[in-house]
Amino acid sequence: MHEKSIELLNKAAADELAAVHQYMYFHFHCDDQGLDLLAGLFKRTAIEEMLHVEKLAERILFLKGDVKMEIAAPTEPVRDVKAMLEMGCKMEEASARDYNLWANECSANADSASKKIFEELVLDEERHFDQFDTELGNLATYGDKYLAMQSMERSKNIGAGGGPPA
Numbered sequence: 001m002h003e004k005s006i007e008l009l010n011k012a013a014a015d016e017l018a019a020v021h022q023y024m025y026f027h028f029h030c031d032d033q034g035l036d037l038l039a040g041l042f043k044r045t046a047i048e049e050m051l052h053v054e055k056l057a058e059r060i061l062f063l064k065g066d067v068k069m070e071i072a073a074p075t076e077p078v079r080d081v082k083a084m085l086e087m088g089c090k091m092e093e094a095s096a097r098d099y100n101l102w103a104n105e106c107s108a109n110a111d112s113a114s115k116k117i118f119e120e121l122v123l124d125e126e127r128h129f130d131q132f133d134t135e136l137g138n139l140a141t142y143g144d145k146y147l148a149m150q151s152m153e154r155s156k157n158i159g160a161g162g163g164p165p166a
Contacts, residue, residue, distance in 0.1 A: 002063040002064075002065070002109070002111055002114075003065075004105060004106075004109050005059075005063060005105075005106050005109060005111045005114040006060055006063050006065035008102040008105060008106065008114070008118075009056045009059055009060045009063075009065070009114060009117075010056075010060060010065070010067065010068045010070070011072070011098075011102075012052075012056050012095075012098070012099065012102065012118070012121065013052075013053050013056040013057060013060070013067065013068065013069070013070075014068065014070045014071060014072040015072045015094075015095055015098070016049045016050075016052045016053045016056065016095075017049075017053055017069065017070070017071045017072070018071045018072040018073045018074075018075075019045075019046070019049040019091055019095070020046045020049045020050050020053070021071060021075045022073075022075050022076065022087070022088075022091065023042045023043070023045050023046035023049065023088070024042070024043070024046045025075050025076075025077075025078075026038075026042040026078070026084045026088070027039050027040075027042040027043040027046060029079050029084075030042060030081065030084070033081075033147075033151065034150065034151035035081065035147060035150045035151060036150055037150050038081060038084075038085075038135065038150065041131060041132075041135065042084070042088075045088070045128050045131070048124060048128070052121055052124065055117060055121075056117065059113065059114055059117055063114075081139065081147060082136065082139055085132045085133075085135050085136045085139070086136065088128070088129075088132040089129055089132045089133055089136065092125045092126070092128045092129035092132065093125075093129055095121070095125040096122050096125040096126050096129065099118040099119075099121045099122045099125065100118070100122055102118050103115045103116075103118035103119050103122070106118060
């Protein structure tokens with residue numbers, strides 16, 4: 001009865017899993033460059049995307065479907081911070097657009113609970129987009145100084161007895 005919803009929920013889970021992988025990749029590289037603020041942003045976003053997967057999986061199982069756990073796209077080896085943020089913006093825009101459409105499809109198939117999940121995800125994806133877009137704006141305004149300030153902050157913390165990063 002809810003085959004279409006299960007299909008859409010699994011597509012969303014695949015997108016979210018791909019985002020988890022991509023954002024953790026970005027986190028690792030920002031952390032390696034000493035960019036704590038951006039590393040933390042990517043890590044927190046990845047964790048939120050994991051929670052999305054969990055919510056989607058719970059709904060799929062409730063509808064008596066099988067959670068596919070497929071990844072929609074391979075992780076891209078992007079190491080440039082600006083390119084990371086641009087890619088994040090594109091990923092979040094695409095997810096918000098898809099989830100809006102899929103909410104409407106679920107509604108048309110008399111599945112208001114799945115519709116509500118997609119609507120909630122849209123809000124999160126739009127917030128993620130806004131966070132990445134804000135960081136892109138900071139980069140445009142302050143340039144490499146913005147990244148250098150983050151790296152210097154880590155150095156100050158290490159020099160003040162914070163020890164080397166783990």
